[in-house]
Amino acid sequence: MTVAGMSGVSKRYGDFVALDDVSLGFTENRIHGLLGRNGAGKTTIMQILTGQNFETSGNVEVFGEHPYENARVLRDVCFIKESQKYPDMFAVHHALTAASLVYENWDGELAEELVEEFALPLKRRIRKLSRGQMSTVGIIIGLASRAPLTFFDEPYLGLDAVARHRFYDRLLADYAEHPRTIVLSTHLIDEISDLVEHVTLVEKGRVLLDEDTDELRAGTATVTGPARAVEEFAANHTELHREQLGGLLRVTLSGALPERSPEDLHVEPVSLQQLVVRTTRQATGEQFVGATNEKETHS
Numbered sequence: 001m002t003v004a005g006m007s008g009v010s011k012r013y014g015d016f017v018a019l020d021d022v023s024l025g026f027t028e029n030r031i032h033g034l035l036g037r038n039g040a041g042k043t044t045i046m047q048i049l050t051g052q053n054f055e056t057s058g059n060v061e062v063f064g065e066h067p068y069e070n071a072r073v074l075r076d077v078c079f080i081k082e083s084q085k086y087p088d089m090f091a092v093h094h095a096l097t098a099a100s101l102v103y104e105n106w107d108g109e110l111a112e113e114l115v116e117e118f119a120l121p122l123k124r125r126i127r128k129l130s131r132g133q134m135s136t137v138g139i140i141i142g143l144a145s146r147a148p149l150t151f152f153d154e155p156y157l158g159l160d161a162v163a164r165h166r167f168y169d170r171l172l173a174d175y176a177e178h179p180r181t182i183v184l185s186t187h188l189i190d191e192i193s194d195l196v197e198h199v200t201l202v203e204k205g206r207v208l209l210d211e212d213t214d215e216l217r218a219g220t221a222t223v224t225g226p227a228r229a230v231e232e233f234a235a236n237h238t239e240l241h242r243e244q245l246g247g248l249l250r251v252t253l254s255g256a257l258p259e260r261s262p263e264d265l266h267v268e269p270v271s272l273q274q275l276v277v278r279t280t281r282q283a284t285g286e287q288f289v290g291a292t293n294e295k296e297t298h299s
């Protein structure tokens with residue numbers, strides 16, 4: 001069941017089109033990855049779904065209703081973002097107390113455990129916190145709120161790799177015990193590729209991919225071999241990427257791939273990071289020649 005979605009949504013700021021006919025849905029009790037380059041429109045999508053912004057046209061529904069100024073909907077929604085503002089005098093414990101009053105599923109014990117685990121100074125004023133500590137406040141609120149619909153918009157800024165992985169582990173463990181709908185927007189695709197069950201990729205205000213992670217992986221492969229054999233295999237598939245390696249050709253393909261491939265071809269899975277980069281390049285018509293120009297991280 002879709003708990004939050006939009007269909008045919010556009011968002012304009014003056015002449016600028018931030019969202020262009022976007023249709024997507026976030027399914028109940030799933031971890032979703034909302035991916036895309038800087039300025040793609042991810043935050044705008046999350047703002048609209050959390051009633052903090054308004055679509056120019058199209059339909060938006062969260063728990064069956066429009067979220068804007070809708071207390072009934074918004075009490076079940078938690079939006080964690082880097083730019084969260086707190087009153088000047090607020091210390092960390094004030095922020096946690098405020099959150100405990102807002103979210104009816106708030107788990108105070110979990111919040112306490114996380115404060116200890118992330119070594120967060122409870123009495124320190126929020127404006128004195130380091131960037132990573134600020135992110136930790138958001139992560140703790142996002143997890144302990146147990147809101148049926150939780151958005152994390154790049155929740156890790158300033159956090160070191162150990163703390164980020166602690167967050168992913170905690171998120172997964174808590175989600176296993178208390179399933180809910182979680183939308184994670186991030187640029188660190190490799191780090192979350194085993195976490196997200198569904199991927200929505202946006203680019204320049206349009207949706208490029210909206211698919212379950214398993215299906216995406218199953219429907220994509222990199223095929224390497226003698227050029228003619230690869231060309232034959234590649235016919236009738238969408239080509240995301242092509243590299244010539246001397247006499248060999250390597251292509252990344254998407255679409256229903258045959259279960260068996262000819263013996264002279266080497267077929268490898270594609271990481272989510274590669275898939276996202278290649279799909280985005282293909283959609284934007286960016287051409288990269290040869291392997292040396294590839295600045296991708298491989299997982």
Ligand SMILES: Nc1ncnc2c1ncn2[C@@H]1O[C@H](COP(=O)(O)OP(=O)(O)OP(=O)(O)O)[C@@H](O)[C@H]1O
Pocket residue numbers: 013016018036037038039040041042043044045
């Ligand atoms: N209030 C505004 N007025 C004008 N343009 C805006 C406004 N808010 C956002 N935009 C533009 O809309 C586009 C989408 O922005 P958005 O913040 O949704 O991107 P994003 O995918 O979250 O990017 P990032 O990964 O860099 O955070 C950007 O080009 C941004 O500059």
